[in-house]
Amino acid sequence: MENKNIFEDRLEASLYLMKVLPIESMRLENWIVIATSTGGLPIAKEIAHKIGAHIDYMFTEKVMAPHNGECEIAIVTEKEEVVIHEELVRSFDINLETIFIKAKERFEKILVPTIRKYRDRPLSNLYEQNVLLVDEGLNTGLTMMACIKTAIKLGAKSVSVATPVIPSATVGDLESIADDLYYYKAINHFVSIDFYYKNLEFIEMNKIETYLKG
Numbered sequence: 001m002e003n004k005n006i007f008e009d010r011l012e013a014s015l016y017l018m019k020v021l022p023i024e025s026m027r028l029e030n031w032i033v034i035a036t037s038t039g040g041l042p043i044a045k046e047i048a049h050k051i052g053a054h055i056d057y058m059f060t061e062k063v064m065a066p067h068n069g070e071c072e073i074a075i076v077t078e079k080e081e082v083v084i085h086e087e088l089v090r091s092f093d094i095n096l097e098t099i100f101i102k103a104k105e106r107f108e109k110i111l112v113p114t115i116r117k118y119r120d121r122p123l124s125n126l127y128e129q130n131v132l133l134v135d136e137g138l139n140t141g142l143t144m145m146a147c148i149k150t151a152i153k154l155g156a157k158s159v160s161v162a163t164p165v166i167p168s169a170t171v172g173d174l175e176s177i178a179d180d181l182y183y184y185k186a187i188n189h190f191v192s193i194d195f196y197y198k199n200l201e202f203i204e205m206n207k208i209e210t211y212l213k214g
Helices: 010-020 023-027 038-051 086-092 096-118 142-153 168-175 205-213
Strands: 031-035 054-057 060-065 068-077 082-084 130-134 158-167 180-187
Touching (some): 023 038, 031 038, 038 130, 038 158, 038 205, 060 096, 068 142, 142 158, 142 168
Parallel strands (some): 031 054, 031 130, 130 158, 158 180
Antiparallel strands (some): 060 068
């Protein structure tokens, strides 16, 4: 099938991604590079090293549809920013109050303990900082949208997004709220992130601090 296994692994993906990033101009400014998933950590680390930036990780949690544990209808971030998949919410006729209640519950019961266990410190201060949000790929883009809104809410000077592979349908949504969007390949008929990698080993949360300190 067309576009299968574009990248050997995350390291190769980061090299392709850095070809489209304005590396030289980025080196002239201060940046904070933030991974938005554990899979994005190796790529974020490579970029941060290349531009001499600080690296961090933003925790998020999925909010699933009532009576359907496999349908993601919203994302809540560690700063309690909630982004809703409006089309799905309308199609399932889900009450917005229900979503915000579930988001608060996921934040308190899952996100807060997870952050304490795997980072045990606040997210870096993003106020008046250039922020680059990085992931290994995007599916719906909902998590990235939530992370963008969080960075904006925290007063970032600029918020840019970098990912090796992205659905074409998601490009416009992200470009509408991010200052810049960088990607190597936009796919019209997107399958799944792992479809475009030959090797994509799962990265456990207990590896987060290793990447942040390394």
